Amino acid sequence: MQNTTGELHRALMDLVGIINRPKPDEILLQKAGVSLDRALFPLLVRVDLYGPLGVVELADLVGRDHSTVSRQIARLEELDLIARRPGRADKRVREAVTTKAGREMVETIGAARNRLFNEVLAEWSMTERRDLTRLLRKLVDSANQALLAAEDESK
Numbered sequence: 647m648q649n650t651t652g653e654l655h656r657a658l659m660d661l662v663g664i665i666n667r668p669k670p671d672e673i674l675l676q677k678a679g680v681s682l683d684r685a686l687f688p689l690l691v692r693v694d695l696y697g698p699l700g701v702v703e704l705a706d707l708v709g710r711d712h713s714t715v716s717r718q719i720a721r722l723e724e725l726d727l728i729a730r731r732p733g734r735a736d737k738r739v740r741e742a743v744t745t746k747a748g749r750e751m752v753e754t755i756g757a758a759r760n761r762l763f764n765e766v767l768a769e770w771s772m773t774e775r776r777d778l779t780r781l782l783r784k785l786v787d788s789a790n791q792a793l794l795a796a797e798d799e800s801k
Contacts, residue, residue, distance in 0.1 A: 671684040671687065671688075672684055674762065675758075677758040677761065677762060678757070678758035678759075680755060682725075686721060688708055689704060689715065689718055689722060689728075690722055690727055690728065690744065691752055691755065693722075693742045693743065694748065694752040697742060697743045698731070698743045699741060699742050700741050701715050701716045704719070722742075722748070725747075726745055727747055727748035728742045728745065728748055729744075729745050731743065
């Protein structure tokens, strides 16, 4: 079990390393034909996926300081890709939502991401692709449950 866990950890660290490099983001934006600061597009995509989101919640999702995310959200708002509105649960919180232009850009980026994944997974069977998706979802859900449990214990 320990060896498998070590191999899993190494594979995840390798994957995170690839994801965190600037080059994959640059390639994705180039393939999408989108001109956007590469620091902004992960915020735009997450707001579209999980929004409406407040700055603190979004900062937690992307692992950035909330003051940095606040400035980046303001920039996305200037570009008319994000709109901010009073929070549904707490009117003092301003939540970010994608605009029509923001959703269109996210769709364009998503289509390019799908093309890139299809290239990367070209040698994989449909069963392998489904298994990967299912197992990654299971891993993420289990990790989130463990994190929530640890947070509850620390209170």
